[in-house]
Amino acid sequence: MTDEQPQGTPADRDRWRRYLAAERAEAAVYRELAARRDGEEREILLALAAAEGRHEAHWLRLLGGDDRGVPRADLRTRMLASLARRFGSIFVLALAQRAEARSPYASDPHATPAMAADERIHGEVVRGLAARGRRSLAGTFRAAVFGANDGLVSNLALVLGIGATGVAPGVVLFTGIAGLLAGALSMGAGEYVSVRSQRELLEASAPDPTAREALPHLDVDANELALVYRARGMEEQEAVDHAALVVARVQAAEQVHAPTDALAVAEHDDEAVGTGMSAAISSFLFFASGALIPVLPYLFGMTGVAAIVTATVLVCIALLLTGATVGLLSGASPLKRAFRQLAIGIGAAAVTYLLGLAFGTSLA
Structure with missing residues:
Protein backbone atom coordinates (compact mmCIF):
# COMPACT_ATOMS: atom_id res chain seq x y z
CA MET A 1 0.00 0.00 0.00
CA THR A 2 1.07 3.61 -0.58
CA ASP A 3 0.07 6.91 0.97
CA GLU A 4 -1.45 8.13 -2.32
CA GLN A 5 -5.19 8.50 -2.49
CA PRO A 6 -7.24 6.80 -5.24
CA GLN A 7 -8.08 9.07 -8.15
CA GLY A 8 -10.72 9.14 -10.88
CA THR A 9 -14.33 8.09 -11.07
CA PRO A 10 -15.56 4.58 -10.20
CA ALA A 11 -15.65 3.82 -13.93
CA ASP A 12 -12.05 5.04 -14.29
CA ARG A 13 -10.90 2.88 -11.42
CA ASP A 14 -12.62 -0.19 -12.88
CA ARG A 15 -10.81 0.40 -16.17
CA TRP A 16 -7.48 0.89 -14.40
CA ARG A 17 -7.98 -2.41 -12.57
CA ARG A 18 -8.54 -4.15 -15.91
CA TYR A 19 -5.39 -2.55 -17.27
CA LEU A 20 -3.49 -3.61 -14.16
CA ALA A 21 -4.66 -7.21 -14.57
CA ALA A 22 -3.69 -7.19 -18.26
CA GLU A 23 -0.20 -5.80 -17.56
CA ARG A 24 0.44 -8.44 -14.92
CA ALA A 25 -0.72 -11.19 -17.24
CA GLU A 26 1.36 -9.92 -20.17
CA ALA A 27 4.45 -9.68 -17.98
CA ALA A 28 3.82 -13.29 -16.92
CA VAL A 29 3.65 -14.34 -20.60
CA TYR A 30 7.04 -12.81 -21.31
CA ARG A 31 8.58 -14.36 -18.21
CA GLU A 32 7.21 -17.77 -19.16
CA LEU A 33 8.64 -17.40 -22.67
CA ALA A 34 11.98 -16.24 -21.26
CA ALA A 35 12.18 -19.32 -19.06
CA ARG A 36 12.26 -21.46 -22.22
CA ARG A 37 14.97 -19.45 -23.95
CA ASP A 38 18.54 -18.40 -23.29
CA GLY A 39 21.02 -15.79 -24.39
CA GLU A 40 19.84 -12.65 -26.13
CA GLU A 41 16.23 -13.74 -26.61
CA ARG A 42 15.89 -14.41 -22.89
CA GLU A 43 17.26 -10.93 -22.06
CA ILE A 44 14.87 -9.28 -24.53
CA LEU A 45 11.83 -11.09 -23.13
CA LEU A 46 12.77 -10.25 -19.54
CA ALA A 47 13.20 -6.60 -20.55
CA LEU A 48 9.69 -6.66 -22.02
CA ALA A 49 8.37 -8.13 -18.77
CA ALA A 50 10.11 -5.35 -16.82
CA ALA A 51 8.50 -2.73 -19.08
CA GLU A 52 5.07 -4.23 -18.46
CA GLY A 53 5.94 -4.01 -14.77
CA ARG A 54 6.45 -0.24 -15.12
CA HIS A 55 3.03 0.08 -16.70
CA GLU A 56 1.56 -2.02 -13.91
CA ALA A 57 3.10 0.38 -11.37
CA HIS A 58 1.47 3.35 -13.14
CA TRP A 59 -2.04 1.95 -12.80
CA LEU A 60 -1.39 0.81 -9.26
CA ARG A 61 -0.23 4.32 -8.40
CA LEU A 62 -3.46 5.81 -9.79
CA LEU A 63 -5.38 3.32 -7.66
CA GLY A 64 -3.53 4.57 -4.59
CA GLY A 65 -1.74 1.25 -4.22
CA ASP A 66 -5.01 -0.59 -3.69
CA ASP A 67 -5.15 -3.65 -5.91
CA ARG A 68 -8.21 -5.16 -4.26
CA GLY A 69 -10.93 -6.09 -6.71
CA VAL A 70 -8.52 -6.46 -9.63
CA PRO A 71 -10.26 -8.87 -12.05
CA ARG A 72 -8.69 -11.72 -13.91
CA ALA A 73 -7.05 -10.80 -17.18
CA ASP A 74 -9.12 -11.20 -20.33
CA LEU A 75 -9.49 -14.70 -21.77
CA ARG A 76 -7.11 -14.04 -24.67
CA THR A 77 -4.25 -13.00 -22.38
CA ARG A 78 -4.86 -15.91 -19.99
CA MET A 79 -4.73 -18.30 -22.94
CA LEU A 80 -1.45 -16.72 -24.02
CA ALA A 81 0.03 -17.32 -20.57
CA SER A 82 -1.16 -20.92 -20.57
CA LEU A 83 0.31 -21.56 -24.03
CA ALA A 84 3.59 -19.92 -23.03
CA ARG A 85 3.86 -22.22 -19.99
CA ARG A 86 3.17 -25.35 -22.02
CA PHE A 87 4.79 -24.65 -25.36
CA GLY A 88 6.75 -21.39 -25.53
CA SER A 89 6.45 -21.54 -29.30
CA ILE A 90 6.34 -19.22 -32.28
CA PHE A 91 2.54 -19.35 -32.05
CA VAL A 92 2.64 -17.58 -28.67
CA LEU A 93 4.90 -14.84 -30.02
CA ALA A 94 2.61 -14.35 -33.02
CA LEU A 95 -0.39 -13.99 -30.70
CA ALA A 96 1.54 -11.66 -28.40
CA GLN A 97 2.39 -9.51 -31.43
CA ARG A 98 -1.31 -9.10 -32.18
CA ALA A 99 -2.07 -8.38 -28.51
CA GLU A 100 0.49 -5.57 -28.36
CA ALA A 101 -1.03 -4.02 -31.50
CA ARG A 102 -4.42 -3.76 -29.78
CA SER A 103 -3.26 -1.56 -26.89
CA PRO A 104 -5.86 1.09 -25.92
CA TYR A 105 -3.31 3.42 -24.34
CA ALA A 106 -3.04 5.78 -27.32
CA SER A 107 -6.64 6.93 -26.76
CA ASP A 108 -6.78 6.68 -22.95
CA PRO A 109 -6.23 10.07 -21.24
CA HIS A 110 -4.85 8.42 -18.11
CA ALA A 111 -2.09 6.55 -19.94
CA THR A 112 1.10 8.50 -20.54
CA PRO A 113 2.40 9.09 -24.09
CA ALA A 114 5.47 7.07 -23.11
CA MET A 115 3.29 4.08 -22.23
CA ALA A 116 1.47 4.26 -25.55
CA ALA A 117 4.81 4.50 -27.36
CA ASP A 118 6.13 1.55 -25.33
CA GLU A 119 3.27 -0.65 -26.49
CA ARG A 120 3.90 0.26 -30.13
CA ILE A 121 7.57 -0.60 -29.76
CA HIS A 122 6.79 -3.78 -27.86
CA GLY A 123 4.82 -4.94 -30.88
CA GLU A 124 7.87 -4.42 -33.07
CA VAL A 125 10.14 -6.21 -30.60
CA VAL A 126 7.82 -9.22 -30.50
CA ARG A 127 7.51 -9.06 -34.30
CA GLY A 128 11.31 -9.32 -34.51
CA LEU A 129 11.44 -12.27 -32.12
CA ALA A 130 8.62 -14.00 -33.99
CA ALA A 131 10.44 -13.36 -37.27
CA ARG A 132 13.39 -15.43 -36.03
CA GLY A 133 11.11 -18.37 -35.50
CA ARG A 134 9.34 -17.81 -38.81
CA ARG A 135 12.67 -17.83 -40.66
CA SER A 136 13.62 -21.18 -39.13
CA LEU A 137 10.21 -22.59 -40.09
CA LEU A 201 20.84 -19.98 -57.34
CA LEU A 202 21.74 -18.42 -53.99
CA GLU A 203 25.02 -20.32 -53.84
CA ALA A 204 25.87 -19.13 -57.35
CA SER A 205 25.43 -15.53 -56.16
CA ALA A 206 27.61 -15.96 -53.05
CA PRO A 207 31.23 -14.70 -53.14
CA ASP A 208 33.85 -17.11 -54.49
CA PRO A 209 35.73 -18.36 -51.41
CA THR A 210 39.05 -18.43 -53.29
CA ALA A 211 38.80 -14.77 -54.33
CA ARG A 212 39.36 -13.52 -50.76
CA GLU A 213 42.93 -14.94 -50.85
CA ALA A 214 43.90 -11.92 -52.97
CA LEU A 215 42.77 -9.37 -50.38
CA PRO A 216 45.95 -9.24 -48.23
CA HIS A 217 47.95 -8.28 -51.31
CA LEU A 218 45.77 -5.39 -52.52
CA ASP A 219 46.94 -1.77 -52.33
CA VAL A 220 45.06 -0.12 -49.48
CA ASP A 221 44.81 3.18 -51.38
CA ALA A 222 44.06 1.83 -54.86
CA ASN A 223 42.26 -1.46 -55.10
CA GLU A 224 39.42 -2.96 -57.06
CA LEU A 225 37.63 -4.46 -54.08
CA ALA A 226 35.32 -1.43 -54.24
CA LEU A 227 34.05 -2.71 -57.60
CA VAL A 228 32.92 -5.92 -55.88
CA TYR A 229 30.83 -3.97 -53.38
CA ARG A 230 29.43 -1.70 -56.09
CA ALA A 231 28.46 -4.77 -58.14
CA ARG A 232 26.61 -6.03 -55.07
CA GLY A 233 24.60 -2.82 -54.66
CA MET A 234 26.67 -0.32 -52.65
CA GLU A 235 26.91 3.33 -53.64
CA GLU A 236 30.29 4.33 -55.13
CA GLN A 237 31.71 6.30 -52.21
CA GLU A 238 30.38 3.84 -49.65
CA ALA A 239 31.99 0.99 -51.61
CA VAL A 240 35.35 2.80 -51.79
CA ASP A 241 35.37 3.53 -48.06
CA HIS A 242 34.32 0.00 -47.15
CA ALA A 243 36.94 -1.53 -49.46
CA ALA A 244 39.72 0.58 -47.93
CA LEU A 245 38.60 -0.37 -44.43
CA VAL A 246 38.51 -4.10 -45.22
CA VAL A 247 41.93 -4.11 -46.89
CA ALA A 248 43.47 -2.05 -44.07
CA ARG A 249 42.15 -4.44 -41.45
CA VAL A 250 43.33 -7.51 -43.34
CA GLN A 251 46.81 -6.09 -43.82
CA ALA A 252 47.06 -4.79 -40.26
CA ALA A 253 46.26 -8.23 -38.92
CA GLU A 254 48.81 -9.74 -41.35
CA GLN A 255 46.34 -12.42 -42.28
CA VAL A 256 47.25 -14.88 -45.00
CA HIS A 257 43.56 -15.39 -45.67
CA ALA A 258 40.87 -12.76 -45.35
CA PRO A 259 37.74 -13.41 -43.29
CA THR A 260 35.18 -15.57 -45.07
CA ASP A 261 32.65 -12.71 -45.19
CA ALA A 262 35.07 -10.05 -46.45
CA LEU A 263 33.54 -10.01 -49.94
CA ALA A 264 29.94 -10.16 -48.79
CA VAL A 265 27.62 -7.16 -48.59
CA ALA A 266 24.63 -8.93 -47.10
CA GLU A 267 24.28 -12.60 -46.36
CA HIS A 268 21.43 -14.49 -47.93
CA ASP A 269 19.19 -16.31 -45.51
CA ASP A 270 19.60 -20.05 -46.09
CA GLU A 271 17.31 -20.83 -43.15
CA ALA A 272 14.37 -19.17 -44.91
CA VAL A 273 14.89 -21.40 -47.93
CA GLY A 274 15.11 -24.68 -46.03
CA THR A 275 16.62 -27.91 -47.36
Whole structure:
Protein backbone atom coordinates (compact mmCIF):
# COMPACT_ATOMS: atom_id res chain seq x y z
CA MET A 1 0.00 0.00 0.00
CA THR A 2 1.07 3.61 -0.58
CA ASP A 3 0.07 6.91 0.97
CA GLU A 4 -1.45 8.13 -2.32
CA GLN A 5 -5.19 8.50 -2.49
CA PRO A 6 -7.24 6.80 -5.24
CA GLN A 7 -8.08 9.07 -8.15
CA GLY A 8 -10.72 9.14 -10.88
CA THR A 9 -14.33 8.09 -11.07
CA PRO A 10 -15.56 4.58 -10.20
CA ALA A 11 -15.65 3.82 -13.93
CA ASP A 12 -12.05 5.04 -14.29
CA ARG A 13 -10.90 2.88 -11.42
CA ASP A 14 -12.62 -0.19 -12.88
CA ARG A 15 -10.81 0.40 -16.17
CA TRP A 16 -7.48 0.89 -14.40
CA ARG A 17 -7.98 -2.41 -12.57
CA ARG A 18 -8.54 -4.15 -15.91
CA TYR A 19 -5.39 -2.55 -17.27
CA LEU A 20 -3.49 -3.61 -14.16
CA ALA A 21 -4.66 -7.21 -14.57
CA ALA A 22 -3.69 -7.19 -18.26
CA GLU A 23 -0.20 -5.80 -17.56
CA ARG A 24 0.44 -8.44 -14.92
CA ALA A 25 -0.72 -11.19 -17.24
CA GLU A 26 1.36 -9.92 -20.17
CA ALA A 27 4.45 -9.68 -17.98
CA ALA A 28 3.82 -13.29 -16.92
CA VAL A 29 3.65 -14.34 -20.60
CA TYR A 30 7.04 -12.81 -21.31
CA ARG A 31 8.58 -14.36 -18.21
CA GLU A 32 7.21 -17.77 -19.16
CA LEU A 33 8.64 -17.40 -22.67
CA ALA A 34 11.98 -16.24 -21.26
CA ALA A 35 12.18 -19.32 -19.06
CA ARG A 36 12.26 -21.46 -22.22
CA ARG A 37 14.97 -19.45 -23.95
CA ASP A 38 18.54 -18.40 -23.29
CA GLY A 39 21.02 -15.79 -24.39
CA GLU A 40 19.84 -12.65 -26.13
CA GLU A 41 16.23 -13.74 -26.61
CA ARG A 42 15.89 -14.41 -22.89
CA GLU A 43 17.26 -10.93 -22.06
CA ILE A 44 14.87 -9.28 -24.53
CA LEU A 45 11.83 -11.09 -23.13
CA LEU A 46 12.77 -10.25 -19.54
CA ALA A 47 13.20 -6.60 -20.55
CA LEU A 48 9.69 -6.66 -22.02
CA ALA A 49 8.37 -8.13 -18.77
CA ALA A 50 10.11 -5.35 -16.82
CA ALA A 51 8.50 -2.73 -19.08
CA GLU A 52 5.07 -4.23 -18.46
CA GLY A 53 5.94 -4.01 -14.77
CA ARG A 54 6.45 -0.24 -15.12
CA HIS A 55 3.03 0.08 -16.70
CA GLU A 56 1.56 -2.02 -13.91
CA ALA A 57 3.10 0.38 -11.37
CA HIS A 58 1.47 3.35 -13.14
CA TRP A 59 -2.04 1.95 -12.80
CA LEU A 60 -1.39 0.81 -9.26
CA ARG A 61 -0.23 4.32 -8.40
CA LEU A 62 -3.46 5.81 -9.79
CA LEU A 63 -5.38 3.32 -7.66
CA GLY A 64 -3.53 4.57 -4.59
CA GLY A 65 -1.74 1.25 -4.22
CA ASP A 66 -5.01 -0.59 -3.69
CA ASP A 67 -5.15 -3.65 -5.91
CA ARG A 68 -8.21 -5.16 -4.26
CA GLY A 69 -10.93 -6.09 -6.71
CA VAL A 70 -8.52 -6.46 -9.63
CA PRO A 71 -10.26 -8.87 -12.05
CA ARG A 72 -8.69 -11.72 -13.91
CA ALA A 73 -7.05 -10.80 -17.18
CA ASP A 74 -9.12 -11.20 -20.33
CA LEU A 75 -9.49 -14.70 -21.77
CA ARG A 76 -7.11 -14.04 -24.67
CA THR A 77 -4.25 -13.00 -22.38
CA ARG A 78 -4.86 -15.91 -19.99
CA MET A 79 -4.73 -18.30 -22.94
CA LEU A 80 -1.45 -16.72 -24.02
CA ALA A 81 0.03 -17.32 -20.57
CA SER A 82 -1.16 -20.92 -20.57
CA LEU A 83 0.31 -21.56 -24.03
CA ALA A 84 3.59 -19.92 -23.03
CA ARG A 85 3.86 -22.22 -19.99
CA ARG A 86 3.17 -25.35 -22.02
CA PHE A 87 4.79 -24.65 -25.36
CA GLY A 88 6.75 -21.39 -25.53
CA SER A 89 6.45 -21.54 -29.30
CA ILE A 90 6.34 -19.22 -32.28
CA PHE A 91 2.54 -19.35 -32.05
CA VAL A 92 2.64 -17.58 -28.67
CA LEU A 93 4.90 -14.84 -30.02
CA ALA A 94 2.61 -14.35 -33.02
CA LEU A 95 -0.39 -13.99 -30.70
CA ALA A 96 1.54 -11.66 -28.40
CA GLN A 97 2.39 -9.51 -31.43
CA ARG A 98 -1.31 -9.10 -32.18
CA ALA A 99 -2.07 -8.38 -28.51
CA GLU A 100 0.49 -5.57 -28.36
CA ALA A 101 -1.03 -4.02 -31.50
CA ARG A 102 -4.42 -3.76 -29.78
CA SER A 103 -3.26 -1.56 -26.89
CA PRO A 104 -5.86 1.09 -25.92
CA TYR A 105 -3.31 3.42 -24.34
CA ALA A 106 -3.04 5.78 -27.32
CA SER A 107 -6.64 6.93 -26.76
CA ASP A 108 -6.78 6.68 -22.95
CA PRO A 109 -6.23 10.07 -21.24
CA HIS A 110 -4.85 8.42 -18.11
CA ALA A 111 -2.09 6.55 -19.94
CA THR A 112 1.10 8.50 -20.54
CA PRO A 113 2.40 9.09 -24.09
CA ALA A 114 5.47 7.07 -23.11
CA MET A 115 3.29 4.08 -22.23
CA ALA A 116 1.47 4.26 -25.55
CA ALA A 117 4.81 4.50 -27.36
CA ASP A 118 6.13 1.55 -25.33
CA GLU A 119 3.27 -0.65 -26.49
CA ARG A 120 3.90 0.26 -30.13
CA ILE A 121 7.57 -0.60 -29.76
CA HIS A 122 6.79 -3.78 -27.86
CA GLY A 123 4.82 -4.94 -30.88
CA GLU A 124 7.87 -4.42 -33.07
CA VAL A 125 10.14 -6.21 -30.60
CA VAL A 126 7.82 -9.22 -30.50
CA ARG A 127 7.51 -9.06 -34.30
CA GLY A 128 11.31 -9.32 -34.51
CA LEU A 129 11.44 -12.27 -32.12
CA ALA A 130 8.62 -14.00 -33.99
CA ALA A 131 10.44 -13.36 -37.27
CA ARG A 132 13.39 -15.43 -36.03
CA GLY A 133 11.11 -18.37 -35.50
CA ARG A 134 9.34 -17.81 -38.81
CA ARG A 135 12.67 -17.83 -40.66
CA SER A 136 13.62 -21.18 -39.13
CA LEU A 137 10.21 -22.59 -40.09
CA ALA A 138 9.79 -20.89 -43.42
CA GLY A 139 10.99 -23.50 -45.91
CA THR A 140 9.50 -26.57 -44.26
CA PHE A 141 6.38 -24.77 -43.06
CA ARG A 142 5.63 -23.45 -46.54
CA ALA A 143 5.87 -26.97 -47.95
CA ALA A 144 3.71 -28.33 -45.12
CA VAL A 145 0.93 -25.76 -45.52
CA PHE A 146 0.90 -25.92 -49.29
CA GLY A 147 1.03 -29.71 -49.19
CA ALA A 148 -1.85 -30.08 -46.73
CA ASN A 149 -4.00 -27.51 -48.50
CA ASP A 150 -3.35 -29.00 -51.94
CA GLY A 151 -4.11 -32.47 -50.64
CA LEU A 152 -7.38 -31.37 -49.10
CA VAL A 153 -8.61 -29.37 -52.07
CA SER A 154 -7.39 -31.50 -54.97
CA ASN A 155 -8.51 -34.83 -53.55
CA LEU A 156 -11.85 -33.47 -52.38
CA ALA A 157 -12.38 -32.07 -55.87
CA LEU A 158 -11.38 -35.40 -57.37
CA VAL A 159 -13.60 -37.46 -55.05
CA LEU A 160 -16.60 -35.17 -55.43
CA GLY A 161 -16.20 -34.98 -59.19
CA ILE A 162 -15.99 -38.76 -59.62
CA GLY A 163 -18.66 -39.41 -56.98
CA ALA A 164 -21.10 -37.04 -58.67
CA THR A 165 -20.98 -39.11 -61.88
CA GLY A 166 -22.75 -41.93 -60.07
CA VAL A 167 -19.99 -44.57 -60.36
CA ALA A 168 -19.63 -47.36 -57.79
CA PRO A 169 -18.21 -46.41 -54.34
CA GLY A 170 -15.23 -48.72 -54.94
CA VAL A 171 -14.26 -46.68 -57.99
CA VAL A 172 -14.45 -43.44 -55.97
CA LEU A 173 -12.28 -44.97 -53.21
CA PHE A 174 -9.67 -46.25 -55.67
CA THR A 175 -9.64 -42.89 -57.46
CA GLY A 176 -9.14 -41.06 -54.17
CA ILE A 177 -6.25 -43.30 -53.10
CA ALA A 178 -4.64 -43.01 -56.53
CA GLY A 179 -4.99 -39.23 -56.33
CA LEU A 180 -3.43 -39.25 -52.85
CA LEU A 181 -0.35 -41.20 -53.95
CA ALA A 182 0.09 -39.42 -57.27
CA GLY A 183 -0.31 -35.99 -55.72
CA ALA A 184 1.93 -36.68 -52.72
CA LEU A 185 4.73 -38.03 -54.91
CA SER A 186 4.38 -35.14 -57.33
CA MET A 187 4.37 -32.56 -54.53
CA GLY A 188 7.38 -34.10 -52.81
CA ALA A 189 9.42 -34.30 -56.00
CA GLY A 190 8.41 -30.82 -57.10
CA GLU A 191 9.23 -29.28 -53.73
CA TYR A 192 12.63 -30.97 -53.66
CA VAL A 193 13.52 -29.66 -57.11
CA SER A 194 12.18 -26.18 -56.28
CA VAL A 195 14.12 -25.78 -53.03
CA ARG A 196 17.32 -27.29 -54.41
CA SER A 197 17.14 -24.96 -57.41
CA GLN A 198 16.60 -21.96 -55.15
CA ARG A 199 19.57 -22.88 -52.97
CA GLU A 200 21.77 -23.43 -56.02
CA LEU A 201 20.84 -19.98 -57.34
CA LEU A 202 21.74 -18.42 -53.99
CA GLU A 203 25.02 -20.32 -53.84
CA ALA A 204 25.87 -19.13 -57.35
CA SER A 205 25.43 -15.53 -56.16
CA ALA A 206 27.61 -15.96 -53.05
CA PRO A 207 31.23 -14.70 -53.14
CA ASP A 208 33.85 -17.11 -54.49
CA PRO A 209 35.73 -18.36 -51.41
CA THR A 210 39.05 -18.43 -53.29
CA ALA A 211 38.80 -14.77 -54.33
CA ARG A 212 39.36 -13.52 -50.76
CA GLU A 213 42.93 -14.94 -50.85
CA ALA A 214 43.90 -11.92 -52.97
CA LEU A 215 42.77 -9.37 -50.38
CA PRO A 216 45.95 -9.24 -48.23
CA HIS A 217 47.95 -8.28 -51.31
CA LEU A 218 45.77 -5.39 -52.52
CA ASP A 219 46.94 -1.77 -52.33
CA VAL A 220 45.06 -0.12 -49.48
CA ASP A 221 44.81 3.18 -51.38
CA ALA A 222 44.06 1.83 -54.86
CA ASN A 223 42.26 -1.46 -55.10
CA GLU A 224 39.42 -2.96 -57.06
CA LEU A 225 37.63 -4.46 -54.08
CA ALA A 226 35.32 -1.43 -54.24
CA LEU A 227 34.05 -2.71 -57.60
CA VAL A 228 32.92 -5.92 -55.88
CA TYR A 229 30.83 -3.97 -53.38
CA ARG A 230 29.43 -1.70 -56.09
CA ALA A 231 28.46 -4.77 -58.14
CA ARG A 232 26.61 -6.03 -55.07
CA GLY A 233 24.60 -2.82 -54.66
CA MET A 234 26.67 -0.32 -52.65
CA GLU A 235 26.91 3.33 -53.64
CA GLU A 236 30.29 4.33 -55.13
CA GLN A 237 31.71 6.30 -52.21
CA GLU A 238 30.38 3.84 -49.65
CA ALA A 239 31.99 0.99 -51.61
CA VAL A 240 35.35 2.80 -51.79
CA ASP A 241 35.37 3.53 -48.06
CA HIS A 242 34.32 0.00 -47.15
CA ALA A 243 36.94 -1.53 -49.46
CA ALA A 244 39.72 0.58 -47.93
CA LEU A 245 38.60 -0.37 -44.43
CA VAL A 246 38.51 -4.10 -45.22
CA VAL A 247 41.93 -4.11 -46.89
CA ALA A 248 43.47 -2.05 -44.07
CA ARG A 249 42.15 -4.44 -41.45
CA VAL A 250 43.33 -7.51 -43.34
CA GLN A 251 46.81 -6.09 -43.82
CA ALA A 252 47.06 -4.79 -40.26
CA ALA A 253 46.26 -8.23 -38.92
CA GLU A 254 48.81 -9.74 -41.35
CA GLN A 255 46.34 -12.42 -42.28
CA VAL A 256 47.25 -14.88 -45.00
CA HIS A 257 43.56 -15.39 -45.67
CA ALA A 258 40.87 -12.76 -45.35
CA PRO A 259 37.74 -13.41 -43.29
CA THR A 260 35.18 -15.57 -45.07
CA ASP A 261 32.65 -12.71 -45.19
CA ALA A 262 35.07 -10.05 -46.45
CA LEU A 263 33.54 -10.01 -49.94
CA ALA A 264 29.94 -10.16 -48.79
CA VAL A 265 27.62 -7.16 -48.59
CA ALA A 266 24.63 -8.93 -47.10
CA GLU A 267 24.28 -12.60 -46.36
CA HIS A 268 21.43 -14.49 -47.93
CA ASP A 269 19.19 -16.31 -45.51
CA ASP A 270 19.60 -20.05 -46.09
CA GLU A 271 17.31 -20.83 -43.15
CA ALA A 272 14.37 -19.17 -44.91
CA VAL A 273 14.89 -21.40 -47.93
CA GLY A 274 15.11 -24.68 -46.03
CA THR A 275 16.62 -27.91 -47.36
CA GLY A 276 15.35 -29.83 -50.34
CA MET A 277 14.90 -33.13 -48.51
CA SER A 278 13.08 -31.67 -45.48
CA ALA A 279 10.77 -29.69 -47.76
CA ALA A 280 10.09 -32.75 -49.92
CA ILE A 281 9.31 -34.99 -46.94
CA SER A 282 7.09 -32.35 -45.34
CA SER A 283 5.28 -31.74 -48.60
CA PHE A 284 4.75 -35.48 -49.22
CA LEU A 285 3.48 -36.25 -45.72
CA PHE A 286 1.23 -33.22 -45.42
CA PHE A 287 -0.24 -33.67 -48.89
CA ALA A 288 -0.95 -37.31 -48.08
CA SER A 289 -2.52 -36.43 -44.72
CA GLY A 290 -4.68 -33.77 -46.35
CA ALA A 291 -5.65 -35.98 -49.28
CA LEU A 292 -6.61 -38.82 -46.93
CA ILE A 293 -9.42 -36.82 -45.31
CA PRO A 294 -11.82 -36.78 -48.31
CA VAL A 295 -11.32 -40.54 -48.69
CA LEU A 296 -12.11 -41.42 -45.06
CA PRO A 297 -15.90 -41.77 -45.47
CA TYR A 298 -15.39 -44.29 -48.29
CA LEU A 299 -12.77 -46.19 -46.28
CA PHE A 300 -15.39 -46.62 -43.54
CA GLY A 301 -18.00 -47.93 -45.98
CA MET A 302 -20.11 -44.82 -46.55
CA THR A 303 -21.63 -44.26 -49.98
CA GLY A 304 -23.66 -41.80 -52.01
CA VAL A 305 -24.69 -38.40 -50.73
CA ALA A 306 -23.82 -39.27 -47.13
CA ALA A 307 -20.17 -39.92 -48.09
CA ILE A 308 -19.97 -36.74 -50.16
CA VAL A 309 -21.43 -34.58 -47.37
CA THR A 310 -19.20 -36.17 -44.71
CA ALA A 311 -16.07 -35.71 -46.83
CA THR A 312 -16.98 -32.08 -47.48
CA VAL A 313 -17.59 -31.33 -43.79
CA LEU A 314 -14.29 -32.96 -42.74
CA VAL A 315 -12.36 -31.01 -45.37
CA CYS A 316 -14.07 -27.75 -44.35
CA ILE A 317 -12.90 -28.25 -40.76
CA ALA A 318 -9.36 -29.04 -41.92
CA LEU A 319 -9.27 -25.99 -44.22
CA LEU A 320 -10.39 -23.75 -41.37
CA LEU A 321 -7.62 -25.13 -39.16
CA THR A 322 -4.87 -24.71 -41.75
CA GLY A 323 -6.04 -21.20 -42.60
CA ALA A 324 -6.13 -20.20 -38.93
CA THR A 325 -2.64 -21.64 -38.43
CA VAL A 326 -1.26 -19.57 -41.30
CA GLY A 327 -2.99 -16.50 -39.88
CA LEU A 328 -1.47 -17.05 -36.45
CA LEU A 329 2.06 -17.51 -37.74
CA SER A 330 1.83 -14.53 -40.07
CA GLY A 331 0.49 -12.25 -37.33
CA ALA A 332 -2.70 -11.70 -39.32
CA SER A 333 -6.30 -12.40 -38.33
CA PRO A 334 -6.72 -16.19 -37.93
CA LEU A 335 -10.45 -15.92 -38.62
CA LYS A 336 -10.04 -14.08 -41.92
CA ARG A 337 -7.33 -16.45 -43.12
CA ALA A 338 -9.43 -19.46 -42.10
CA PHE A 339 -12.49 -18.35 -44.06
CA ARG A 340 -10.36 -17.33 -47.04
CA GLN A 341 -8.87 -20.83 -47.12
CA LEU A 342 -12.32 -22.34 -46.81
CA ALA A 343 -13.84 -20.24 -49.60
CA ILE A 344 -11.03 -21.04 -52.05
CA GLY A 345 -11.02 -24.76 -51.27
CA ILE A 346 -14.77 -25.30 -51.38
CA GLY A 347 -15.08 -23.12 -54.49
CA ALA A 348 -12.61 -25.33 -56.36
CA ALA A 349 -14.30 -28.53 -55.18
CA ALA A 350 -17.75 -27.22 -56.14
CA VAL A 351 -16.65 -26.69 -59.74
CA THR A 352 -15.56 -30.31 -60.17
CA TYR A 353 -18.69 -31.57 -58.42
CA LEU A 354 -20.88 -29.69 -60.87
CA LEU A 355 -18.81 -31.04 -63.77
CA GLY A 356 -19.25 -34.54 -62.35
CA LEU A 357 -23.00 -34.05 -62.20
CA ALA A 358 -23.01 -32.81 -65.78
CA PHE A 359 -20.97 -35.78 -67.04
CA GLY A 360 -23.05 -38.18 -64.99
CA THR A 361 -26.23 -36.83 -66.58
CA SER A 362 -24.83 -36.90 -70.10
CA LEU A 363 -23.60 -40.48 -69.68
CA ALA A 364 -26.88 -41.70 -68.19
